[in-house]
Amino acid sequence: MEDTAVLRKIERLAAGGQPRVLDLFAGAGGISLGFQRAGFQIAGAVEVDPTAALTHALNFHADHPDVLETHARARDITRVEPDQLASELGLGPVEDAVDVLVGGPPCQAYARVGRAKLREVAAHPEAFKVDPRGNLFLRYLAYVEAFRPLALLMENVPDILHYGGHNVVEEMVEALDGLGYSAGYSLLNSAFYGVPQMRDRVFLIGYRRELGAKVTFPKATNHMVLPPGYAGTRAVALRHVDLFNGSGYISPDLGDESLPGPVSAQDAIGDLPPILGTSVKRGARKFTELVKYRTGIRASEYQKLMRQWPGFESCGGVKDHVIRYLPRDHLVFAEMRQGAEYPEAHATAVRIVERKARESRIRPGTAAYDKLYASIVPPYDVSKFPNKWWKLRPDWPVRTLMAHIGKDTYSHIHWDSTQARTISVREAARLQSFPDGFVFQGAMNAAFRQIGNAVPPLMAGAIAEVMHKVLRESTMASVQPNGTTPRRPDVPRKAQAPRSKRRSQ
Missing domain, CATH: 3.40.50.150 (Vaccinia Virus protein VP39)
Incomplete structure (x- = not known):
């Protein structure tokens, strides 16, 4: 039939x-x-x-x-x-x-x-x-x-x-x-x-x-x-x-x-203006302020596509180039090596504590040392969270963006140590290949989650x-020359048993 x-x-x-x-x-x-x-x-x-x-x-x-x-x-x-x-x-x-x-x-x-x-x-x-x-x-x-x-x-x-x-x-x-x-x-x-x-x-x-x-x-x-x-x-x-x-x-x-090599992180987000991690204050982030693209640099082909995607063209900049408030971690972000993961980040944090303790003559085992340690060293178990942190390499594509970035963005720390921060909402969108004129609804965390969930x-x-x-x-x-569509004798078929040549899984 x-x-x-x-x-x-x-x-x-x-x-x-x-x-x-x-x-x-x-x-x-x-x-x-x-x-x-x-x-x-x-x-x-x-x-x-x-x-x-x-x-x-x-x-x-x-x-x-x-x-x-x-x-x-x-x-x-x-x-x-x-x-x-x-x-x-x-x-x-x-x-x-x-x-x-x-x-x-x-x-x-x-x-x-x-x-x-x-x-x-x-x-x-x-x-x-x-x-x-x-x-x-x-x-x-x-x-x-x-x-x-x-x-x-x-x-x-x-x-x-x-x-x-x-x-x-x-x-x-x-x-x-x-x-x-x-x-x-x-x-x-x-x-x-x-x-x-x-x-x-x-x-x-x-x-x-x-x-x-x-x-x-x-x-x-x-x-x-x-x-x-x-x-x-x-x-x-x-x-x-x-x-x-x-x-x-x-x-x-x-x-x-x-074939050409892959599109790198630098190719993708290098035209977005810098944000100092230490400049961010506690509070909600709103997508209302237009931030213009960096000047004096030549846009990559990928960046041009993100700006000029038909139907989603930008207006000379972006409005969701905002980041999380992470006051504990900017020192570690700054000193991490590009491509480093959490164990190395944790070790970097411990070295920073030891250096600051020496400079301030704070002895290990004291309340002051414990307070300094807690203010810099992240509390996550190194053996259980080896991939929790990762600092981008500008010359490579980034790792998989997950829905978890709705909770934190440690998996994508910006490669620029002078900025000492994780990626912004718009940077995440760029890395997922959403054009700049595509607008995300909701607060910052909701936007991150939508981006991480997307294809x-x-x-x-x-x-x-x-x-x-x-x-x-x-x-x-x-469609035949007379405008009719011929019926193929073998379609449609109804549900049937698995083909015998297929092995069971």
């Missing part, structure tokens, strides 16, 4: 229609921004955090004030049904509403996912309701079943490839096969795609089989040799991936030394460009 909704979407895109995207678990909108840049229309989003939902709405729907409030509403995907969402957003019948579904389901309960459960929800989209675990991967599949997108993208952390001794993404590929999709996945590092950050993430792409499309991933635009820690992490992540026998895994094309827009955009090309070419090829 033909899926008439799918055929209508194919015909619409073949006639030149702009592909429409629904972003699930959208956050501030990193994926949305990348897809918009590649030529997609952002039809709507689902985000449970009110501040992030407001950020998304104001950046993607501010031109339509009559629907802004609707788009800014926080929604819990486990409580809103697909048809209800389509109605609230004014998208029409759910099966006709969008062409592409994207999103990164949060990673709860990986070990509890299994082929049986995924097949169950593929056959019965509301089956997740009887599962008290409320697994969000199951909810993602329910939305796929209801919206029938021509294409989909899912993003997640590398642990999803081996959590609990099995490969969750491989199981998603099988479940999507039962829903009528050809899918594949890859482990990509954003530094290879023009992002000034070494960030490993798993991306899954799926296309309706009516399109006859092959899943491919973008070729690298930049090349680097990842540090040993990243190489080791990738090896662990891939240990449950069958690279040779029927796996849905697709090895990325990482290029070679002939880098340039990374999403690289994938979106590939998907846009595939959709354009495959929809055109699917």
Whole structure:
């Protein structure tokens, strides 16, 4: 039986229609921004955090004030049904509403996912309701079943490839096969795609089989040799991936030394004005003061892109170049070596205490010495928090920005010792490839959290460009000269048992 909704979407895109995207678990909108840049229309989003939902709405729907409030509403995907969402957003019948579904389901309960459960929800989209675990991967599949997108993208952390001794993404590929999709996945590092950050993430792409499309991933635009820690992490992540026998895994094309090197931290944020860590006072930070770019330096190509991103152009500077108040740590920040981690930072702090004690003739074991020690040396256990602190190298991409920067930013200490501080909100946004005209809502901590949670827009955009090309070419090829869309005899298929050649995880 033909899926008439799918055929209508194919015909619409073949006639030149702009592909429409629904972003699930959208956050501030990193994926949305990348897809918009590649030529997609952002039809709507689902985000449970009110501040992030407001950020998304104001950046993607501010031109339509009559629907802004609707788009800014926080929604819990486990409580809103697909048809209800389509109605609230004014998208029409759910099966006709969008062409592409994207999103990164949060990673709860990986070990509890299994082929049986995924097949169950593929056959019965509301089956997740009887599962008290409320697994969000199951909810993602329910939305796929209801919206029938021509294409989909899912993003997640590398642990999803081996959590609990099995490969969750491989199981998603099988479940999507039962829903009528050809899918594949890859482990990509954003530094290879023009992002000034070494960030490993798993991306899954799926296309309706009516399109006859092959899943491919973008070729690298930049090349680097990842540090040993990243190489080791990738090896662990891939240990449950069958690279040779029927796996849905697709090895990325990482290029070679002939490609340009990675975008460095200096390339990314070197044009933003200095801030002295000692100049910051206690209190809330507001994004109201425009700070102009540094003068007398030549902007890098990356910095020009961040200033001139179409639709998100800056106004000669930024308004969220603000940092945290960290009065204890500026001495350590100043004396740390670039590239140093927490054990070295702790040792540096102890040396500073010993030096100051000698200068002031304060003896160890006294109350005065203990007070001096507590005022300079951080209290974290060196053996338990080796990666808690890290001082940027200006000539390298930075390490992964995490949601934890909403609580502290010790993982990204500015390389300039004269400033002696952690990175600002706008510097974090730049390092995540958000353009300067993209505005984050909420207080400083909320903005940091939104940035750390996001998919880098340039990374999403690289994938979106590939998907846009595939959709354009495959929809055109699917439409016959008389304007009709032929039915492919092998689609869509219903949920089925795992393919016998696939090994159990």
